[in-house]
Amino acid sequence: MPAQDAIGLLKADHRKVEELFEKYESARGRKADIAKQICMELIIHSMIEEEIFYPACRDAGADSDMMDEANVEHDGAKTLIAELENGSPDDEFYDAKVKVLSEEIKHHIKEEEKRGGIFTAARQGELDLDSLGEKLMARKQELKTQFEQQGLPTPVTLTMTAPPLEQRASA
Numbered sequence: 274m275p276a277q278d279a280i281g282l283l284k285a286d287h288r289k290v291e292e293l294f295e296k297y298e299s300a301r302g303r304k305a306d307i308a309k310q311i312c313m314e315l316i317i318h319s320m321i322e323e324e325i326f327y328p329a330c331r332d333a334g335a336d337s338d339m340m341d342e343a344n345v346e347h348d349g350a351k352t353l354i355a356e357l358e359n360g361s362p363d364d365e366f367y368d369a370k371v372k373v374l375s376e377e378i379k380h381h382i383k384e385e386e387k388r389g390g391i392f393t394a395a396r397q398g399e400l401d402l403d404s405l406g407e408k409l410m411a412r413k414q415e416l417k418t419q420f421e422q423q424g425l426p427t428p429v430t431l432t433m434t435a436p437p438l439e440q441r442a443s444a
């Protein structure tokens with residue numbers, strides 16, 4: 274596969290996760306597996322954006338309110354991702370959680386891809402999208418290997434001040 278620039282790579286991730294959400298809806302026996310894939314994709318995607326892409330966009334002059342909202346949207350989705358990781362498709366509300374997560378993600382993707390959105394800001398800034406794409410790909414591979422060996426982590430929020438889910442669950 275030829276190297277992708279940063280935006281090409283992130284958009285390909287978006288299409289992949291949209292496809293997984295669609296698959297989940299019509300899946301019969303493979304729901305747990307698909308939900309796990311969805312969590313894996315979303316955790317890795319949000320981490321590479323948060324660690325590499327979003328800071329580069331901010332440095333390149335992307336509107337800070339827009340970037341702040343994107344960070345909060347990521348963190349909002351993490352609650353549901355953690356729920357899916359810790360539950361099973363037989364649980365009450367599980368399908369509803371997948372559905373609501375898919376709606377949140379759809380909205381978030383639109384915010385990134387729309388005209389005037391984050392990807393537009395990245396294109397207009399002085400970013401080297403090719404080398405950024407290489408960095409994103411390298412980190413993506415590294416995280417994938419790590420999670421395949423050690424299991425998926427609970428997603429870590431960057432903007433929330435409420436106690437982490439685990440603490441609340443055991444309180």
Ligand SMILES: [Fe+2]
Pocket residue numbers: 283287318322382385
């Ligand atoms: Fe994204």
Ligand SMILES: [Fe+2]
Pocket residue numbers: 319322343347381385
């Ligand atoms: Fe994002």
